[in-house]
Amino acid sequence: MIAPQTLFDKLWASHEIARREDGEALLWVDRHYVHEGSFHAFSQVKARGRPVAEPGLTFGVADHYVPTRGSRRAIANPEIARMVRQVEENTAANHVTLFGLDDPRQGIVHVVGPEQGLTLPGLLIGCGDSHTSTHGALGAYAFGIGASEVAHVLMTQTIWQRKPTRMRVTVDGKVAPGITAKDIVLAIIAQIGADGATGCAIEFAGAAIRGLSMEGRLTLCNMSIEAGARCGMVAPDATTFAYLRGRPYAPAGADFDRAVKQWSALVTDGGAAFDREVTLDAAAIAPIVTWGTSPEDALPIDASVPDPAREPDEARADYLRGALAYMGIAPGQKLTDVAVDRVFIGSCTNSRIEDLRAAAAVLAGRVSKVPGLVSAGSSLVKRQAEEEGLDHIFRNAGLEWGESGCSMCVGINGDLVAPGERCASTTNRNFRGRQGPGARTHLMSPAMVAAAAVTGHLADVRVLMAGRKI
Amino acid sequence: MEKLVSLTASACPLNVANLNTDQLLPARFLKWPRSAGIGKVLLHDLRFDAEQRERPDFPLNRPAWRDAKIVVGGRNFGCGSSREAAVYALYDYGVRCVIAPSFGDIFSGNAIQNGLLTAIVSDDDAAALMAALEAKPDQPVTVDLEQQIILCGNTTYPFTVDPVRRMRLLNGWDDIDITDSYRDRIAAFKADDRTRRPWATPRATS
Missing domain, CATH: 3.30.499.10 (Aconitase, domain 3)
Known part of the structure; x- marks a missing residue:
């Protein structure tokens, strides 16, 4: 056997x-x-x-x-x-x-x-x-x-x-x-x-x-x-x-x-x-954003960032101080109080048709308070999104509707986040300088990026979707 | 590939967890051919400020560690992007060995392809090595791949390395040479697989 x-x-x-x-x-x-x-x-x-x-x-x-x-x-x-x-x-x-x-x-x-x-x-x-x-x-x-x-x-x-x-x-x-x-x-x-x-x-x-x-x-x-x-x-x-x-x-x-x-x-x-074996309870998962410079620095949107002064482990406290300083966030700050300068929807992580639909569902009839770029994952996804009218929703919200590519996830085509700028992003890495030298990246889902766009700060998409179809 | 048996050199501590390949080599340098001198831009945004001035506090800029051939790093060294040019940058700068509690999987694979040793030590030993180097920056460190030990001052630290990678480094073997000796078995696998998994071949499109 x-x-x-x-x-x-x-x-x-x-x-x-x-x-x-x-x-x-x-x-x-x-x-x-x-x-x-x-x-x-x-x-x-x-x-x-x-x-x-x-x-x-x-x-x-x-x-x-x-x-x-x-x-x-x-x-x-x-x-x-x-x-x-x-x-x-x-x-x-x-x-x-x-x-x-x-x-x-x-x-x-x-x-x-x-x-x-x-x-x-x-x-x-x-x-x-x-x-x-x-x-x-x-x-x-x-x-x-x-x-x-x-x-x-x-x-x-x-x-x-x-x-x-x-x-x-x-x-x-x-x-x-x-x-x-x-x-x-x-x-x-x-x-x-x-x-x-x-x-x-x-x-x-x-x-x-x-x-x-x-x-x-x-x-x-x-x-x-x-x-x-x-x-x-x-x-x-x-x-x-x-x-x-x-x-x-x-x-x-x-x-x-x-x-x-x-x-x-x-x-x-x-x-x-x-x-x-690792086990998680799905029902306990809230919308999550990253606050630091590693994807492991992730917290539910209703949380506050860590305070190094309350961290007993000195090496960990050092790391927290460095990450918060780079990100320009005060120790213990509430995540929903963190204002963003720009948004990006795209990358191999979240640029498929379902991702664009989820972001558009939040953005429909609303205007983004910050500039942003939407880059479909493929030229075929882009075409499908246009057939569904999603491009109009993004454009009407004030976002740029771009062509397909790796784009602002890694920035090597020239799509960069400026030094010191804070970007709510559907990408995969919040490493220092990943989206450009000095860029500050917060990772989250497409719907959460859309929520950050319309409020101008990190925000709980569930509040914005109350009464809307998810 | 150049072989590596034993190395005695200056060792630079980089006490940062998750030092990813975007830090080792920022993406804007990825279009450089290796011949352009990738070692010059190793850890660029940590070594230099926005005006291209050296940051004097950065360990690799301190006189004792400028010519380090050994780097002692934190956990998950080299995580992130698969860019092999991050290894080129380290190697072309002069680094031949990175010591850390753990490495990004793809990074350590890339390292061996280029003759860079990734030596795994315990968290405590990594911390002890860094402390010893901070206390006495100019003391040389010996990495002995045959014995799998690191010698710093009077203290010896054991390290682990994948046995296959150890053999390849000790002998300077490229894996393509080894693979070529399997040519017949590759051909036999391919022929058999075509009938076993006919769907695995992409459907011809017009």
Whole structure:
């Protein structure tokens, strides 16, 4: 009899080409996504004079450096223009499909992969971007890799890995109205810490996770890396299969039905053991915002920021002083008293159609007190949002409706938060200087960003949604 | 990859938890080719102020630690973005070993690919090392990868490192060379997998 296996055990076993005595295994890579930042890796491949082993399993996007404002082709900064050109040249020279600037399917790699049906249950997916964990939402083993590993995958379609330990995060019960996947994942990170899952493969389970849409699951798995995890995943189910049916690169017709049969076995067997279990009560989760410079610095919106003077641990008190000074927040200040200068809705974390709808539901008929940018996760999401009239809601609220890309999450395309400015943001990292040198970032859900926009300060979206349909 | 067996050098304490790769190398430098001198901008926004002046209080700017080849960091060192250029920046600055209680998973993977040792010590030992260095900044520290020990003054601290990574560093092996010896098994896996998981190949689109 085969011992009960976790979902992750099954994914791992089905990709193992060889295992060495030292414990490292050589794994087959089913999908490899590359972007502008992969230029170091393409240089390494070229230096070795090797071809790309599996161009048909490799897909490129232009996302990190693309402009979101004005003409997409007229990039003023020559260095940024070169980055976009390089990914075009590197993919073309190696016969790799590119969703480039002029392609209607262009978008953020972690939005495009699932949207195109390239990301499927049961796959192993690598990409030179830490938020590759996103794709685990469909029941895939997906993780971020560095440039040397990208080069290795390009040359061999394989990767060496040591098997991560297995962690299950169970969120039982039902979330209250207005609580989203972003609130759930920030609550998890606040509980276990920014390194709470280092070396782990997380499986998210429980009724509250099952109840999430595909978009919500993508947000959840996206942020796994912010807890230090190698990857995060949700077992595929009817929600997953309904999402995938009819997507361009997914199997079609009878092939799809046969695939669903195999995918349905990708669940954790009863009695399978995890190395670590974490449990949260969904009903206890309130809308959450971050106050500091690590995603673990997250609190419910009705809380006050910590006071270093009340912190007995000296090292922790030091950290609190540094974080509060950088963020320009007084010790013990109420979060709802923190005024914001700007808002951003976008990024691989929260830029899918459901995210835009949630923000628009708060903004409809209201005006933002601060400037802001909305950047859809893909050009297809942008088009759909326009078909639904969401762009009018954002524009009427005074926000800018931009093109798709990584944009103000990382700022390398020039979309920056000014030094000292405070931004309510749907992104994934509130690190010092992440959105620009000296920028102050507060992470939260799209609806909470919309609430901050219309009030001009961090605010509880539940108050603003009273009497409105969530 | 350059091998590393033992190292005796100046060691700089960076007593910050969650020192992420956005700090090690701010995103605006990611478009630089490595040949542009990425070591110059290591920890740029912590080392320099908005007018590009050195911040004298920052440890790496203090005379004793300017030429550090060893960094002693806090927990979750190198978390965040997968940018391998964060490792290039450390390595090209001259750093060959980072000692910390824990590391970002992707960062430590990138480190080994480039000959940078990530040595894991206990929280207490990291704190003790930093205190010893603060007390006597110019004392050299020895990191011995064969023995897996750190020597600072008269005190020895054990460290852990993944055994595979240790072997690769001791020998200076690149993993692509190792992988090439598995060529036949990769081909066999691929052929078998096509029938086992036919859905895993992307559907051809027109």
